[in-house]
Amino acid sequence: MITASGFLDFALLIAFVALGIGQILSMVRLVLGPTPGDRILALDTMVINGLGLVVVLGIYQGVQIYFELSLLIAMLGFVSTVALARFLLRGDIIE
Amino acid sequence: MMGQIIGTYLVAICLIIGSAFVVIGVIGLLKFNDPMTRLHAPTKVGTIGIGMLLLASMLQSVVAGDSSLHELLILAFLFVTAPISANFIAKVHIHGKSCPPVPKPPLDDTWSTLKTPSDES
Numbered sequence: 629m630i631t632a633s634g635f636l637d638f639a640l641l642i643a644f645v646a647l648g649i650g651q652i653l654s655m656v657r658l659v660l661g662p663t664p665g666d667r668i669l670a671l672d673t674m675v676i677n678g679l680g681l682v683v684v685l686g687i688y689q690g691v692q693i694y695f696e697l698s699l700l701i702a703m704l705g706f707v708s709t710v711a712l713a714r715f716l717l718r719g720d721i722i723e
Numbered sequence: 724m725m726g727q728i729i730g731t732y733l734v735a736i737c738l739i740i741g742s743a744f745v746v747i748g749v750i751g752l753l754k755f756n757d758p759m760t761r762l763h764a765p766t767k768v769g770t771i772g773i774g775m776l777l778l779a780s781m782l783q784s785v786v787a788g789d790s791s792l793h794e795l796l797i798l799a800f801l802f803v804t805a806p807i808s809a810n811f812i813a814k815v816h817i818h819g820k821s822c823p824p825v826p827k828p829p830l831d832d833t834w835s836t837l838k839t840p841s842d843e844s
Contacts, residue, residue: 632731639735643776646742650749650768663758663821665812672808673752673765676773676801680745683776683794684738687783695793702797706804713811717818 643684650677668712675705730786734779741775748772759822762812769805774798 630638651674658670679701686694711721744767751764777794784791814836816822828834 632728632735636731636735636738639738643738643742646746650745653749653753654765657753657761663816663819665758665815665819665821666761668815669762669765669812670752672812673749673768676765676769677745677749679797680741680773680776683773683780687734687738687780690783690787692784692789692791692793695791695797699797699800702800702804706800706808709808710811713808713815716815717811 640684640688644681644688647677647681647684651681664716665713668709668716671712672705672709675701675708679705727786730782734782734786737775737779737782741772741779744768744772744775757822758816759813762809762816766805766809769801773801 654670654673654677658667658674661667661670679698682694682698682701686692686698715721748765748768751767752761755761755764777798781790781792781794817825817836825834825837
């Protein structure tokens, strides 16, 4: 019978590996991506996976200080996605 | 003590569900063969995958003794902004001609995003 903290360590390992695989596979799509929209989507997914990595690191170390960092990553990811899409749509970000 | 053990198991189960959704969404992003279909898969990473990881973080802070609900703020922000960025990327696909042309709307002349200034009179 596995103990509770051992099971949590196992789950943390699975989460780190899954988010790392996510970063690598979306980077493959970023390099391959036939259309510009695919590249924007892959960058957005990479930002979201990085946010997940920071959250899992916060659980692993048992501290609360990563909250501000993950909020900042979420806001910057949204703004950069919208700016890239708007640049491709209109040729200008702020008209 | 019993509640702490059950809480730790819940944190681990939430982490496993979230990482499963992350891997499934990213494999969908890599394997689908149509730009609009590829747009569909990674939205699950942003909502359910990261949502489960943030839920695990909240449960962990409750188990550790100093409960905080700060992660709800990130969760609400992600749930609000994910459809907006997906809509922008879909518009990039439509205007970049990288997907089949959209069918005509049943009642109006054309979709508002495809309307050119010369159409308005």
